[in-house]
Amino acid sequence: MRALGIEIEKRNAQKLHNLLVGKRLLNGKLKPLHANEKVIFALLREPNAHEKLQIVKLNAKISKKDFEQNIQKPRSLREALSAKLTKSELQHLISSFDVLGDVAVIEIPEGLEKRGRLIGKTLIELNPGLKSVYRIAGAHSGEYRTQKVELIAGKAQKTAHYREHGCIFEIDFADVFFSPRLSTERKRIAGLVKPKEAVAVFFSGVGPFAVVIAKKQPLAEKIYAVELNPLAHRQALDNIALNHAENEVEAIEGDVNKIAPKLLKGKCDRIVMPMPKTSEHFLDSAFIALKKEGGIVHYYHFGPTENPYAASIAIIKQIAQKYGKKIKILQKRIVRPFSASTVQTVLDFKVY
Numbered sequence: 001m002r003a004l005g006i007e008i009e010k011r012n013a014q015k016l017h018n019l020l021v022g023k024r025l026l027n028g029k030l031k032p033l034h035a036n037e038k039v040i041f042a043l044l045r046e047p048n049a050h051e052k053l054q055i056v057k058l059n060a061k062i063s064k065k066d067f068e069q070n071i072q073k074p075r076s077l078r079e080a081l082s083a084k085l086t087k088s089e090l091q092h093l094i095s096s097f098d099v100l101g102d103v104a105v106i107e108i109p110e111g112l113e114k115r116g117r118l119i120g121k122t123l124i125e126l127n128p129g130l131k132s133v134y135r136i137a138g139a140h141s142g143e144y145r146t147q148k149v150e151l152i153a154g155k156a157q158k159t160a161h162y163r164e165h166g167c168i169f170e171i172d173f174a175d176v177f178f179s180p181r182l183s184t185e186r187k188r189i190a191g192l193v194k195p196k197e198a199v200a201v202f203f204s205g206v207g208p209f210a211v212v213i214a215k216k217q218p219l220a221e222k223i224y225a226v227e228l229n230p231l232a233h234r235q236a237l238d239n240i241a242l243n244h245a246e247n248e249v250e251a252i253e254g255d256v257n258k259i260a261p262k263l264l265k266g267k268c269d270r271i272v273m274p275m276p277k278t279s280e281h282f283l284d285s286a287f288i289a290l291k292k293e294g295g296i297v298h299y300y301h302f303g304p305t306e307n308p309y310a311a312s313i314a315i316i317k318q319i320a321q322k323y324g325k326k327i328k329i330l331q332k333r334i335v336r337p338f339s340a341s342t343v344q345t346v347l348d349f350k351v352y
Ligand SMILES: C[S@@+](CC[C@H](N)C(=O)[O-])C[C@H]1O[C@@H](n2cnc3c(N)ncnc32)[C@H](O)[C@@H]1O
Pocket: 143, 144, 145, 176, 177, 178, 179, 182, 202, 203, 204, 205, 206, 207, 208, 209, 226, 227, 228, 229, 232, 254, 255, 256, 257, 274, 275, 276
């Protein structure tokens, strides 16, 4: 494209660039030309007399040149789709998505279903590390808390290879529960575990809490990972091996409420309970698995945004009383918003 340009020796180019930006003269949509130790910047307009004086002082020359367009990569999915979707479609777009290695999982809201393929393809163009984009095709459901997904762009894949906190996980994401959004929690909990502690991770899925704990606290006495879904349990075994955590983590397949009284009774210093939907049904097991002298429980739950902790605290107190124990809340925090009226919370409490 032909436009007014300004030519300068390379060694003075930065000074001129600063001047052009300051005076709003630089045409950033056109690529600067480079030749024979000179740089030529494209201008947005003819400089005025005063500006010309400053330009002359820098030994720069103005003349018309042919420039190429500076193709700027969009910075976000929304920006990349801004010319491809209608205004109302853009308003409904949910531009956040989860990344599991080279697989992205995104929610396509109602009304945008027909645009799924376009959204998926654009996501891959924007993130060259991605090979597949799946859309969420249903909420987490069933005993195994799995989520239906459908391929919308790229190649079909069964297993994602996901890295977190120096660990690697293989995840058959359509057949097991996994959420990268709990990554901060995994790091937090792992940072609390002390040497010689015996830890039980209830509802351990493909093993992320247990493996991250083992990696961050290799002096833990044992980390028990209890999971009901046979496929998730098998993948936990693979992930334990992949991360060389066989000495620290023992994966147990089965129902927490059956495993705790049978295999974990009185053995644990710390229990992690990352199943917010129904964790209250497993509080007995937590009290049973803790050592006689007590320990610490990390209790995940959903609560109303207005008063998120009250119901959890009430039930914990009730169960503690049943076992003749006292509790002390060590920390309470919101893990993430879940819906307009609900948040996911975690309560760390001491049992004594
Ligand atoms: C919300 S997911 C948490 C998974 C894992 N902790 C993570 O962070 O990825 C709940 C997990 O608990 C498992 N689960 C459900 N009921 C269970 C039970 N009674 N005993 C053991 N595991 C159970 C499900 O199969 C699922 O993998």
